Amino acid sequence: MNRIDYNTPIATLQQLLEAKGWIGEEQIVAVEKAGESNMNMVMKVDTDRRSFILKQSRPYVFKYPNVAAPEARTLTEYRFFKEIKSTSLVGQMPTILQFDAKDYLMMMDYVHNAKDMTYLYERREVPLDSFNSLMESLNILHGSSPVDYPSNIELRELNHQHIFHLPFLEENGFALDTVQPGLQSLAEPFKTDTALKQKVKELGAHYLEPGNVLLHGDYYPGSWMQTDEQIYIIDAEFSHYGFCEFDLGVMAGHLIMVTSDTSYLDRVLKAYAHEYEEQRVLQVAGTEIIRRLIGLAQLPLIRTLEEKSQLLDMAKKLLLS
Numbered sequence: 001m002n003r004i005d006y007n008t009p010i011a012t013l014q015q016l017l018e019a020k021g022w023i024g025e026e027q028i029v030a031v032e033k034a035g036e037s038n039m040n041m042v043m044k045v046d047t048d049r050r051s052f053i054l055k056q057s058r059p060y061v062f063k064y065p066n067v068a069a070p071e072a073r074t075l076t077e078y079r080f081f082k083e084i085k086s087t088s089l090v091g092q093m094p095t096i097l098q099f100d101a102k103d104y105l106m107m108m109d110y111v112h113n114a115k116d117m118t119y120l121y122e123r124r125e126v127p128l129d130s131f132n133s134l135m136e137s138l139n140i141l142h143g144s145s146p147v148d149y150p151s152n153i154e155l156r157e158l159n160h161q162h163i164f165h166l167p168f169l170e171e172n173g174f175a176l177d178t179v180q181p182g183l184q185s186l187a188e189p190f191k192t193d194t195a196l197k198q199k200v201k202e203l204g205a206h207y208l209e210p211g212n213v214l215l216h217g218d219y220y221p222g223s224w225m226q227t228d229e230q231i232y233i234i235d236a237e238f239s240h241y242g243f244c245e246f247d248l249g250v251m252a253g254h255l256i257m258v259t260s261d262t263s264y265l266d267r268v269l270k271a272y273a274h275e276y277e278e279q280r281v282l283q284v285a286g287t288e289i290i291r292r293l294i295g296l297a298q299l300p301l302i303r304t305l306e307e308k309s310q311l312l313d314m315a316k317k318l319l320l321s
Helices: 010-020 073-084 088-092 119-123 128-142 153-168 183-192 194-207 244-259 263-271 278-294 305-319
Strands: 028-033 041-047 051-056 064-068 096-100 105-109 213-215 224-226 231-233 240-242
Touching (some): 010 028, 073 096, 073 105, 119 244, 128 213, 128 231, 128 244, 153 183, 153 194, 153 278, 183 278, 183 305, 194 278, 194 305, 213 244, 244 305, 278 305
Antiparallel strands (some): 041 051, 051 105, 096 105, 213 240
16 A cells, blocks of 8 residues: 655655556645644645645544544545535535545645635634535535445444543543643533433434435534635545434534524524434534533634533533433
């Protein structure tokens, strides 16, 4: 297997891509890290003619090498891109230029002047046109009907651990005070609340069951990329057939963390074009807020302890609704 990273010499990368037939009479002039990817190695490559993205998975989470993860997750993401080609969502995702299943390596078009939408956490508001575009994309996705889509069960099991299990363990090894002094104490009541943990356990079991809707699986600002003209959806390696309320709840949970406004639940549900169970959406939203505040997968969310306490209280009410 040919593995690359940000320290791979340009000459070596040039030779590899030429051997694959991915570049012709062009010369690589620069490489750099492309954003803050957690799961995979994502690299921007500049040649003397164009720019493109290389994305490659590892048998672990790229940001956390001690966390094992299925290396074949790029196969699922590639399948997602192939399925989307038959829908109107195709223009809202970067173009896949090449894919090598043996090396788990994907080459994508570079979208110029794009930034991921994690800036929303600092901005603390969600522009209406952005919200409408994101809901339109989700409606299109959930209305698609691919055949024999991969179960993605290994990656879902990893996700299950970090959403529904580890954040709620009393001894999980997460040094939360290194994230923000006082956060460890703030988290303790959520690790000992029996009723809350039972709800999370039931929801987690449902997450692992097969569903009837194609989900993005990680529909939050880090998977949304924006230019002046439009929003793109990226990072679909967690995609699978599941229950629609998962994508809805994750999205709503993050919009609540951005704005501290639970009315975004109603706004998401009113804009959704398919059937759903409201209580389950609320429970997913609550779980997502809690796990993002006291779990391993931290966000660029600059909030006081008091603000985080208020968000956690909101989340608990949603989860126990």
